[in-house]
Amino acid sequence: MRCFVGKIVTHEEVQSDLKQLIPDAALRRRMSRVVKMAVSTAVECLGGVAEIPRVDAILTATGWGCLADSEKFLRNLITEQEQLLNPTPFIQSTFNTVGGQIALLGHNHCYNLTYVNRSHSFEDALLDGMMRLADGESRRVLLGAFDEMIPSLETITRRMGWWRHHTAGEGSCFMTLTPEREADSVAQVVQLDFPIEELSAEECRVRYATTPDAELIYCDATYEELYPTRSAARFSEAVQRIKAGTKEVVLYNNCMGMRPTVLVLQWLG
Amino acid sequence: MRIAVTGLGVVSALGVGVDRNFAALAAEQSGISPEPRILKTTHRLPVGELKLTNEELHRMCGVELKEHLSRTALLGILAVREAIEDARLASDARVGLVSATSVGGMDLTEHFFEEFMADERRGRLRDVRMHDCAASTEAIAAHCHIRGYRTTISTACSSSANAILQGMKLLRHGILDAVVVGGTDALSAFTLNGFKSLMILDEAPCRPFDASRRGLNLGEGAGYLVLQREGEHARDPYCYVAGAANSNDAHHQTASSEEGNGALLAMQGALQMAGVDPSAVDYVNVHGTGTGNNDLSEGRALLRLFGDRVPAFSSTKGFTGHTLAAAGGIEAVYSALAIARGVRYANLRFETPIAEHGLVPEKHHQTACAVSTVLSNSFGFGGNCSSVLFTK
Amino acid sequence: MEQLILELKEHLIEELNLEDITPEEIDAEAPLFGDGLGLDSIDALEIILILEKNYGVRLANTAEAKPVFYSVKTLAEYVMQNRK
Known part of the structure; x- marks a missing residue:
């Protein structure tokens, strides 16, 4: 089983303006930082929203998911004692938010899966993509990974002793995969x-x-x-x-x- | 290459184990209780709750209390263990696990956060160790002696249907010889309040596909299948997984499209993979959450796929509540049993069809039916739609 | 009334995260949903919270809210009639 890697982009390499990458203001205004980071990396990788329909599988990987929205909803729930809670952070907190938003942005009905398996998430999503390409179920896969660091996670993991030898990080990276060599294969x-x-x-x-x-x-x-x-x-x-x-x-x-x-x-x- | 279903394990508000679940389904006894008793919440809303505390679940799983596992992991252990024993599966590096969850260890994180918010030096760390989704998968694997490849999927309410789909591929590609697939989710204040904030929780027991439906009841549980390649199993299979597909509705983050585009594509994809014509489907275990939006949209998708010959169908969520990432696994177990035992389940509390599509689900439990092809639907946030096809 | 309309616009911009828009740019009589501001069902839930948290005005569900939610002006009128 093998596959070819086309364009690959990390969030540090994203050049274009956020509003150009995510032109739909109605989607953009609900996006948390990590969703903006990951979706903009994905769109930059594809070369624009118009290219989203060209992929026939959207695979995302995240160990921690959309932490900021999860925390926001949880804090509200506790402070407001379960009364009058805003639904937006709840609906945006699901692990497949990024994959779903990419599909929504490009009106793409294709296969859309999210792997949430700690440090294996990316490799597990890659395995899924490679199997689909090998089976002829997909011809062009969008694969990406993302994680965000938020202050409370840093505090908690510091208490757990995680950061004695390294520092807390975050990032996103997206790429396209094809079964055969293409003009953009690297x-x-x-x-x-x-x-x-x-x-x-x-x-x-x-x-x-x-x-x-x-x-x-x-x-x-x-x-x-x-x-x-x-x-x-x-x-x-x-x-x-x-x-x-x-x-x-x-x-x-x-x-x-x-x-x-x-x-x-x-x-x- | 056919993929055989050789083991079943399930936990839901109907009880622990396949026998208890099936008995309650056959007797048309709902597992929905008027309000939560185990879950700490101020809401007095009906839920599909398993009436066992975490301490009791630790004991049932044979896990020491000091391990302090999340409820999600505990429910998963019970169901996975049952499925493995049922399939007479030996512990082997070629046996794997594809597990789905949407809340992970949120039930414990909620306790932690109350203290943490008051003082960031406080809150017991053992309450957040299991927050992430993979923690439940790892705990299940450890306690059920699963040593092969394992992964975790989270696509909201379609998660465990997608776990089945991925498990099929792992067998077809020879990466594993047997794979336990399904999902687990515990009730949490997080999800209960989440669905409350969306105003889609019914204050009475839910009425899927009824004109008067007012929303869903949240449930909890776990459902897993053992899948093996045909001819490599120790026992006669219940049925086969002939097809499965995932598609995105690409309409809205939470609402389904009016015409059920994603649902239709997922059902068509599962049938196409199996090479089965829609007319051959005997029974559909619908997603049928009881929300205004889902049951209208899913009904329209059924009409688009089957025309005026919609097969017998029912939602079992009137028994279990909506168990989120576990729903596809629990309903896969029910679907396999429908084929193996020749039954179709009741769609509880249905009285009046929805005016827009007029579909009438199975009102009562049917026995001695010829059920050889069953479609099971699971749809989730992010437009994620999945359908799995089981055949005799 | 004018003050209430301005206040409601400010709440909408804040709570719905409407970017690059000032209260003056929102037409109080234009539809909030569909072609107007382009709001959707989730925004409707957020608006129910704005009304309840700030004015003690309760709306049981989004169906009941439909005529009330037509525009900022209809919202303001409903608040005037029902505020505590």
Whole structure:
């Protein structure tokens, strides 16, 4: 099973104006920060709202979901003692808000799924996309990951001792995937594996690299900036290396105490 | 390659286990109670609540109280364990889990936040450890000895139908040899108040597909199936999952389109994958929440798909309430039982058809029916529509 | 009445997050829903809360609210008649 990566964009790379990326004011005004961040990354990746109908699967991944809206509704519920609560943060708090808003923005009725599996969310969504492409169920997949950091989560996780060695992060990253090489293809994913046990850097090389020149991106719990879908940003980094001339990158992700995942990316050949 | 349903597990307001649920369905005994007894809330609204405390659930699961699992995880453990035992599945690295939830550990987070809001140094951390959705999946896997690939899906009220769809693919691609699929959601003040703020909670027991319907009742529970490739199972299958599809209504964040576009596409997709003609469908377990919007929109989608020959259908939410991410799993268990035992369930409290489409659901429990093809619908926020087709 | 209309407009802008719009730009007699301000069913729920929280005016459901919610002016009239 393999697939080709087309355009890939992280939220730091979003150039266009928010109102241009999300022209529907009625949708935009209800969006929290993370929804704006993720949807604008997705639209920038596709090259505009008019391109949304061209994808036939929308897959999103998030470890934490729309935290700010969840917290807002919860705080209101407690302060107002369950009376006269605003519905907007509740309806925007669901984990599939971003995927749903992209579909709504582009009037796209296609397959639309959201994976919420901590540090595996991105890889799980990628697996779904790769299976759909292999089965001929999709020809062009939009895949993205997002997570937001909010002050109370930072406080809580600090109390849990998370930030002794790294800092709290957030981000979003979207890409397109196709089953065959296209004009916009930049790299290919040739393997996605979910090993049961942790692997050392050496073991990763031995087991997954097909060439001695393969570069390894080895991510255990030593990220500088940490959030559940951080591996999507690392995936983007691997794609950049391929674009710069590297022929193979092995990406090992085991950053948040779940089981590891391994991805092998190659140049187009 | 056919995908067989070889194990069933369910927990709902009707009780713990397949037998209790089926007995209540057959006796037309609703699980909706006039108000919550376990859930802490000021609202006196009818709910489909399992009348067991978290302490009692820990004991039933054989989990020590100090583990302090979320209610969502506990309900999931009970249902997954039943499904695995039912399928006579051995613990193996090739057995996986695709679990759905929409509230995750919110029931515990609610307790934490009350203290945390007063003083950010306060609130017991063990009350937030299980906040995220994957925490329930990991707890279920650990306590049910599931060692293979596992993931968590959250697409609001269609979540566990999508878990079934993804489980099928994992088997077809040979990534797993057996997969437990379904979902779990506990009642929480968060969701109860959420649906209240949308003004779609009925103050009386819900009346799906009735002209006088006033909204839904919130429920809780878990429902899981064991799926295996045909010929690789230890016991005779209940039925097969012949098709499943997801489609987006792309109409509104919470409301369904008037004509039920997403619903129609999902049902058509499931039939198409299975290569089954609409005329072959014997029974539809509809989403049928009891809200004005859903039952009108879903009814129209049924008419568009089946024309003037809409098959027998019913919503079982009058028994269980709307169990959100668990609904697709619980109703998949009911659908499998409908085929295996030749029954169609009652749509409780139906009296008058909706004027706009005039559809009449099954009013009473029907036995000794030839039920070989069942469609099960689940629709959620974000326009997320899914349909699963079960065949004999 | 004029003061109430202005106040209602300010509440709408604040609570519904209407961006780049001033109270003066909202026509008090134009429809709020559909072609006018382009509000939807969720906004209707938010407006019910605005009325209840600020003026103690209760509306049981959105169906009952339909004629009342036609424009800012009809909202203001309803508040005048029913406020406590």
